[in-house]
Amino acid sequence: MGVLAISVLYVLFVWWFSTGTVLLLVGLSSRYGRVLKAGTAVLFAASLVGVAASSQDTSAAGAYCAFTCAILLWGAVEMSLLAGWITGPRAEPCPPGCGALDRIWFAIQAIAYHELALIVTAGLAFAVTVNSPNQLGWWTFAALLLLRQSAKINLFLGVRILNDELLPAQVGFLKSYFARKPMNALFPGSVTLATAAMALLVLAAINAETEFDALSSALLATLIALGALEHWFMMLPVPVVDLWRWSVRTTRGNADPTATEPSPRPVLSVIPGGASAERPAQAKSAAVAARQRLEDRFRQAYRESQVAEKAEQRLPEPAIAQATASNDFNRTADGRAP
Numbered sequence: 087m088g089v090l091a092i093s094v095l096y097v098l099f100v101w102w103f104s105t106g107t108v109l110l111l112v113g114l115s116s117r118y119g120r121v122l123k124a125g126t127a128v129l130f131a132a133s134l135v136g137v138a139a140s141s142q143d144t145s146a147a148g149a150y151c152a153f154t155c156a157i158l159l160w161g162a163v164e165m166s167l168l169a170g171w172i173t174g175p176r177a178e179p180c181p182p183g184c185g186a187l188d189r190i191w192f193a194i195q196a197i198a199y200h201e202l203a204l205i206v207t208a209g210l211a212f213a214v215t216v217n218s219p220n221q222l223g224w225w226t227f228a229a230l231l232l233l234r235q236s237a238k239i240n241l242f243l244g245v246r247i248l249n250d251e252l253l254p255a256q257v258g259f260l261k262s263y264f265a266r267k268p269m270n271a272l273f274p275g276s277v278t279l280a281t282a283a284m285a286l287l288v289l290a291a292i293n294a295e296t297e298f299d300a301l302s303s304a305l306l307a308t309l310i311a312l313g314a315l316e317h318w319f320m321m322l323p324v325p326v327v328d329l330w331r332w333s334v335r336t337t338r339g340n341a342d343p344t345a346t347e348p349s350p351r352p353v354l355s356v357i358p359g360g361a362s363a364e365r366p367a368q369a370k371s372a373a374v375a376a377r378q379r380l381e382d383r384f385r386q387a388y389r390e391s392q393v394a395e396k397a398e399q400r401l402p403e404p405a406i407a408q409a410t411a412s413n414d415f416n417r418t419a420d421g422r423a424p
Contacts, residue, residue, distance in 0.1 A: 089146070090291055090304045097308035100154065102329060104161050108168065109333040112254045115169040126165050130207075133159035137211055137227075141218035148220050149301045156211065156226035163207050167200045170256030174198040179262035193242060193263045204231055222302045229306060233313035236276045237320075243270035245320035251327045273317070280314035 115122050136155030140148050166172040176195035184192065194201075208231055215224040241248065244267030253261065287307035294300035 089297065089301060093301055093304040094308045096150070097153075097305055097312070100157055101309075101312050104157055106330045106333040108161050108165055109252055109254070109330060111165065112168045112256070113333070115256070119169075122165075122169070123171065126162050129158060130162040133162060134207075134210055134214065137223035138214035141215040141220045141223060144219045144296075144298045146297055146301055149222055149298055149305065152220055152223035153226050153302075153305045156223040156230075159207060159211065159223075160227060160230045163200075163203055166203065167197070168254050168257060170254075172200050172203055173257065174200065177257075177259060179259040189263070196260065196263060204234075220298070220302075222305065225302075225306060226309065229310055229313070233280065233310065233316070236272075236280075237313075237316060240270060240273050240276060240317065240320060241265075243267070243272055245270065245273065247320050247323060249319070249327070252330060269321075273321070277314055277317050280310055280317065284310045284314065 111122055133155045137152060137159060140152040140155060142148075143151065170177070174194075174196045175198060176192060178196070180189055180192050180196075208227055211224045211227045215221045241264040244265035246266070246268055248261075248264050248266050284307050287303045287310065291300045291303035291307060294303060
């Protein structure tokens, strides 16, 4: 049981650290784009080689190596999306007021190239591990692919919490393709299937005959449990965004500095803040703008009075006398006493 407990802690650390690292690097992509693109390509190739090499190793080290290389392979592909390098032929927000079929079509176009990259990568992972004794790398990538597709579809159909604090500015247009609803028909099935798969893998880990089988099942079970937890974060207001504050600061550096900072909301690998959080921010912005306009008027009136006083001080005495006489004459003509 100690080996299984260590595997759970390892998956938790990899999940937390890899998510933050990807977000941190995405925040630097605008300044170091070429370097990061080259590094991502090298990481992709090295991870695929690692998946292939570890597929022949059925030791505990081989299980950890296959699992880690699959996570790195997934991270390389996700980096290409979040940095805006590989998205789709229509990398634009969803037009307002479009019909359901058009919205589906526009959403597919927005991320079509990235989805194709995921499918091709999954095919490569399967090709390098097929008929091998250690196929944990392939199963890890396949689990990530299924869990992510489920999360994307649920966000598109509508969920209660739309978390966007961690969504980089490069792909901010994706926010427009998600809906806010109390629930959608797919969500119960998604979490039920994920929970069932996790339970089966836990039983497999407990009843495994070899250390490798037990470890592989435990790693996969923990990963799927985290995927199910991410689904629940779309429904439960848990402020898990604080887990990645160290990386969010960098990703926000590319955002508009005048934009109102969103309130903390739960996020993992998913997306935006709802209308209930926007109303207080909008009201606060309106009050600040009104106060600013009032202060500007006072400043303008003060400057005008200062200019008038200085002009009067610079006016010659004959001119002052002439202006005074003219004013007296005007008051007399109007029937008023001088």
